[in-house]
Amino acid sequence: MQNKVEILVNGSPCQRAEVSRRRFFVRMTVAAGSAIGALAGLPVIGFVLGPLVRPAASLWRPVGSVESFTIGQTVKVDFSDPSPLPWSGITARTAAWLRRTGESEFIAFSINCRHLGCPVRWVEGAKLFMCPCHGGAYYEDGSVAAGPPPEPLARYTVRVNDGQVEIQTNPIPLTTFGS
Amino acid sequence: MFKSALAALRFIDDRTNASNTIGPLMKHIVPRDARWWYVFGSAALCCFIMQVITGIGLALAYVPSGGDAFQSLKYITEQAPLGSVLRGMHFFGASAMVLIAVMHMAQVYLHATYKYPREMNWMSGVVLLLFTLAMGFTGQLLRWDANGVWSAVVGAEQASRVPLIGPFIAHFILAGDNIGGATLTRFYVLHVFIFPAFIFAGVALHMLLIMRHGISEMPKAGQPVEPSTYKRDYEARLKKSGVPFWPNAIWRDAVFSLIVVVGIIACAVFFGPPVLDKAPDPTTLNVNPSPDWYFLFYFAILSMLPASLETWVILGGPLVVILGLLFLPLLSNKGDRAPSRRPWAPATLILGGTAVVVLTLYGAKAPWSPNFAAQPLAQNVTASAGPSATAGAHVFFDKGCIYCHDVDGDGGHRGPNLSRVGDRLSADQLIIRINNGGHNMPAFAGRITRDDLATLVTFLQSLRNNAGPLPTDTNGFALKAPPPPAAVPVRSPQGDRR
Numbered sequence: 001m002q003n004k005v006e007i008l009v010n011g012s013p014c015q016r017a018e019v020s021r022r023r024f025f026v027r028m029t030v031a032a033g034s035a036i037g038a039l040a041g042l043p044v045i046g047f048v049l050g051p052l053v054r055p056a057a058s059l060w061r062p063v064g065s066v067e068s069f070t071i072g073q074t075v076k077v078d079f080s081d082p083s084p085l086p087w088s089g090i091t092a093r094t095a096a097w098l099r100r101t102g103e104s105e106f107i108a109f110s111i112n113c114r115h116l117g118c119p120v121r122w123v124e125g126a127k128l129f130m131c132p133c134h135g136g137a138y139y140e141d142g143s144v145a146a147g148p149p150p151e152p153l154a155r156y157t158v159r160v161n162d163g164q165v166e167i168q169t170n171p172i173p174l175t176t177f178g179s
Numbered sequence: 180m181f182k183s184a185l186a187a188l189r190f191i192d193d194r195t196n197a198s199n200t201i202g203p204l205m206k207h208i209v210p211r212d213a214r215w216w217y218v219f220g221s222a223a224l225c226c227f228i229m230q231v232i233t234g235i236g237l238a239l240a241y242v243p244s245g246g247d248a249f250q251s252l253k254y255i256t257e258q259a260p261l262g263s264v265l266r267g268m269h270f271f272g273a274s275a276m277v278l279i280a281v282m283h284m285a286q287v288y289l290h291a292t293y294k295y296p297r298e299m300n301w302m303s304g305v306v307l308l309l310f311t312l313a314m315g316f317t318g319q320l321l322r323w324d325a326n327g328v329w330s331a332v333v334g335a336e337q338a339s340r341v342p343l344i345g346p347f348i349a350h351f352i353l354a355g356d357n358i359g360g361a362t363l364t365r366f367y368v369l370h371v372f373i374f375p376a377f378i379f380a381g382v383a384l385h386m387l388l389i390m391r392h393g394i395s396e397m398p399k400a401g402q403p404v405e406p407s408t409y410k411r412d413y414e415a416r417l418k419k420s421g422v423p424f425w426p427n428a429i430w431r432d433a434v435f436s437l438i439v440v441v442g443i444i445a446c447a448v449f450f451g452p453p454v455l456d457k458a459p460d461p462t463t464l465n466v467n468p469s470p471d472w473y474f475l476f477y478f479a480i481l482s483m484l485p486a487s488l489e490t491w492v493i494l495g496g497p498l499v500v501i502l503g504l505l506f507l508p509l510l511s512n513k514g515d516r517a518p519s520r521r522p523w524a525p526a527t528l529i530l531g532g533t534a535v536v537v538l539t540l541y542g543a544k545a546p547w548s549p550n551f552a553a554q555p556l557a558q559n560v561t562a563s564a565g566p567s568a569t570a571g572a573h574v575f576f577d578k579g580c581i582y583c584h585d586v587d588g589d590g591g592h593r594g595p596n597l598s599r600v601g602d603r604l605s606a607d608q609l610i611i612r613i614n615n616g617g618h619n620m621p622a623f624a625g626r627i628t629r630d631d632l633a634t635l636v637t638f639l640q641s642l643r644n645n646a647g648p649l650p651t652d653t654n655g656f657a658l659k660a661p662p663p664p665a666a667v668p669v670r671s672p673q674g675d676r677r
Contacts, residue, residue, distance in 0.1 A: 052347060056356045078462040081357050088360030089246015091328065095462035111464055116481075117336035118329060119464040121551070125577035127626045132467045133333070134482045135547050135583070135593045137621050145621030148486040171356030172332065174339035174346050177490060 057082035060159070060166040069100040069165065074122045074140070077108075082169040096156050096167055097122055097129065099140075108156035108167050109142050114149040114175050129153060150175055208421035209428050210396040216290070217394065217428070218435035219283035224382060225436040226276035229443065230314075231375065233269040241321070243367035245360040248323035249458050256452060267447025273315055275443050277473045280308050285528055288507075291516035292395040295406040298508035300388045305504045307381040310374050312473070317370035319471045323363050324456035329468035331362055340490045358461050393417065394424075398516035406513055467548065475542030476535045482547045549582035550591030556581070557589070564641030571638025574631045578623065586642060594620060601643030609636050 007015045061079035069075065077098045084092030097109040097120075109129065111119050118133035128145055129138040136147035143152045154173035159166050192198050240259055242251040255262035284304060287293060293301035316334070320327045331353065339349035354361035393413065422428065453471075457463050470478050484492055518525050555576040575581055583593040604612070613632060616622035627635070 049351075051355065052350050076462070076464065081359050083355075083359075085245075085360030087244040087246050089244070090458060090460040091245035091359055091362065093460060093462045094357060095464065112332065112336075115336075117332040118468055119466060121464050123579045123582075126579035126621070126623075128579065128621055130549055130551075130579065130582065132548055132551060133469075135549055135619065139621065146616065146619045148489060150486065171350075172335070172353065172358070174349050175336060176345050177340050177342040177494075 056171050057169070059169050060161070061169055062161075062164045062166050063096075063098060064165055065163055066100075066104060066160055066165055067163075069098065069106070071100045071102065074099040074124070076111075076122070077165075077167070079167060079169070094169075098158070098165070098167070104160045106158040106160070106165055108158045110154035110156065110170070110173050112154070112173055114144075114151040114153065114173065115147070116175075117172065120153065204390060205425035205429075206423040207390065207393070208417050209394040209424045210417065211420050211422050212397040213394050213428055215431060215435075216286055216397065218432050219279055219286055221429075221432035222436045222439050223276060223280045223283050225439060226272055226279060226443075227311075227378060227382070229272045229440065230269065230276060233265055233272060234371070234375075236265050237269055238371060243321075243364050243371075245323070245358075245363045245459070248321070248363055249455070252322065252324075252455060256455065263451055264444075264447050266452035267450065268443055269318075270452050271443045271446040271450075273318055274472065275439055276311055277315055279439065280311050284308060285532075289518055289524055289528060290395070290398045291404075291521060291524065293508040293512075294404045294514070294516060295409055295512045296392045297388070297395065298512055300385065300392065301508045302505055303381055303385045303388060305501070307378060307385060309501065310378050310381065314370060314374050314378070315471060315473055317366045317374065320366045321363070321370055322453065322455065323459050325459060325463055325466040326456040326468050327363075328358055328459045328461055329466060330470065331358060331366070333468060337493050340493050394428075398518070400515065400517035400519050402517075403515045404513045465551070467551070469542075469545065472539065472543070476538035477542075478545075479538040479542035482542075482545070544592075546592035548591070549579075549593055551582055553581045553590045556586055564638065567634050568638040568641040571634035571636070571641075574627070574635040575638060578627060578631075578635070580635075583620070597639060597642060599643055601640045604639075606636050606640055609639050 004019055007019050011019070059082045063077035063079050074097055076095050078093055078095050081088070081092045081094055095111050097111060099107045099109075101107055113120050113131040113133065113136050115131065115134055115136045118131050120129040120131045120136070120138065122128075123130050127140045129140075129142070131137070131147065131149070134148050136149040137145040138149070138153050139145045141152075142155065144150075154170070156170055157168040159168075237255065240251055240255050240262070242248055252266075256266055257263075259265075287301060287304070316330075320330050320334075335349040335352040338352055339345040341348055350356060352365070353359075354365040396413070396416070457466060469475070480496070481489065481493065515521060553576075556572045575584075575586070580597075581590040583591045585592055585596045585598065587598050600609070610632065612620070613627065613635065614622060614624040623632075
């Protein structure tokens with residue numbers, strides 16, 4: 001059989017018409033297939049990626065009355081995510097390390113180690129936050145005391161509202177490239 | 180009755196052409212010397228099929244919701260008939276699949292089977308191994324306990340180190356800004372639908388390529404692969420001495436796979452499934468996340484790296500290894516296959532294998548993690564040195580020193596063993612260390628009272644072999660009691676970054 005180029009150059013008008021007809025069919029099939037892919041795929045992609053481009057929700061969550069915290073003590077407080085799903089159960093909960101530093105002054109630290117996100121625990125005797133994973137340690141102001149963390153512990157914004165201590169929710173702190 | 184059943188079978192076979200399609204595939208000619216070395220690939224496939232079957236069984240009871248998964252796992256393990264065995268089979272099946280896939284790869288590498296024309300057999304195998312590991316990671320996470328939750332966080336944190344799009348990937352992994360109801364479902368879909376689909380497709384491609392290029396012969400020294408003549412010679416040799424795969428070769432595959440399956444079920448029955456950690460409550464902070472055994476070596480590498488190299492290794496390490504493995508056959512696809520002519524191949528396997536084993540054992544011990552389970556030191560360690568040293572031993576525990584320092588077998592291993600520190604360091608030197616901290620040690624200046632420091636140093640000084648003299652201070656005098664701590668220079672905590 002002659003190849004396409006030969007037919008287009010030397011072939012009979014009938015042969016030439018058949019080759020161009022087939023070329024049209026190929027284009028038609030590819031176009032229809034791509035359209036099917038796009039029509040079916042775009043809503044799925046939008047569904048999966050949509051939530052990611054939405055700005056993070058941020059809410060004030062009460063964690064207890066001012067009097068329930070002793071000045072100078074660092075305690076774990078639990079509160080709920082900004083946008084829990086009905087089936088989240090206990091996974092909707094999150095925690096922070098809260099310290100009362102004055103009459104109505106508070107500091108709240110994220111529980112996530114800045115190395116790889118493991119949960120740091122407050123060691124009262126040593127006045128250190130310590131990470132169980134790779135031995136990261138932080139001083140009581142959250143600055144790095146030892147180990148691999150590249151950054152100090154992240155903090156939450158805290159306010160006192162009507163005698164209640166409230167923490168402003170935040171996304172999980174991520175250590176990014178170059179930090 | 181029997182006759183009509185036979186007639187029905189014949190009808191089906193005639194119309195579907197089944198035996199004519201499958202028969203020649205099963206009876207394709209393989210080299211006579213393809214013996215026990217060749218059983219790993221089919222055993223890995225057998226493990227995968229078993230994972231699919233046990234996985235479907237588990238999925239019948241598993242609830243892929245962040246709030247309920249843990250309860251459903253508890254139900255499967257504790258109440259469902261044979262649930263514990265099923266979970267055990269799925270776990271040990273995963274372990275076996277990883278192990279056997281790696282052995283298969285090691286055999287193919289040792290015998291250089293990846294050379295012409297089987298380059299893409301190897302490459303599709305590498306991709307299959309990656310998906311197998313991805314199944315391992317997501318599977319560990321579906322064991323949605325405290326360890327599972329924190330594995331998701333650690334995975335997301337590693338992904339967030341990717342330049343520019345890192346945080347985006349991290350949020351994609353977590354299905355939001357935080358661990359929550361959607362996180363688990365994401366991993367469930369990956370583990371149950373997406374990755375298995377790729378594995379099915381990969382296995383199909385892998386098998387098609389085996390059919391296309393044939394099973395390789397055992398390598399012979401002095402019989403190098405020459406792409407221009409290989410196929411012709413291979414066909415000729417096969418015609419002369421080959422045997423049909425069914426049944427001359429397949430029985431070894433069947434026997435080895437049976438041993439593997441019996442081993443998996445025996446482990447599932449005798450050892451049981453991995454114990455569930457605490458509930459997946461992100462507010463439970465007294466957890467100690469660590470990966471399943473097949474990632475312990477990587478856990479160890481990340482833990483022992485200098486922090487400055489970490490991002491590069493997290494991002495670059497897997498990339499270099501994956502690309503290196505993937506393109507290995509393109510680097511050398513001809514020449515000798517025999518290990519005796521390629522001494523680097525066995526050497527690489529022995530060195531690499533040893534490294535992975537050592538790192539895995541080290542990862543299991545995780546000496547870089549503080550030992551939060553450490554108990555106060557026993558009386559016999561402290562009492563003999565007097566009340567001050569005993570008080571110091573309490574300080575040693577209260578201040579968390581024991582989490583990182585071992586004394587006579589108790590404590591952590593992140594810092595130096597202090598069982599005989601009295602022989603090494605004078606009181607002066609001890610005070611400087613404690614106040615200033617040092618390599619990987621927090622500075623305790625301002626975090627310890629003068630009295631506590633004094634008793635702590637007395638205690639540490641008492642930790643010595645009774646033989647030699649006490650270490651001396653800079654003036655050459657032996658020190659019995661610590662000098663006042665105030666005389667020691669102190670650095671600010673903030674200045675103590677590594």
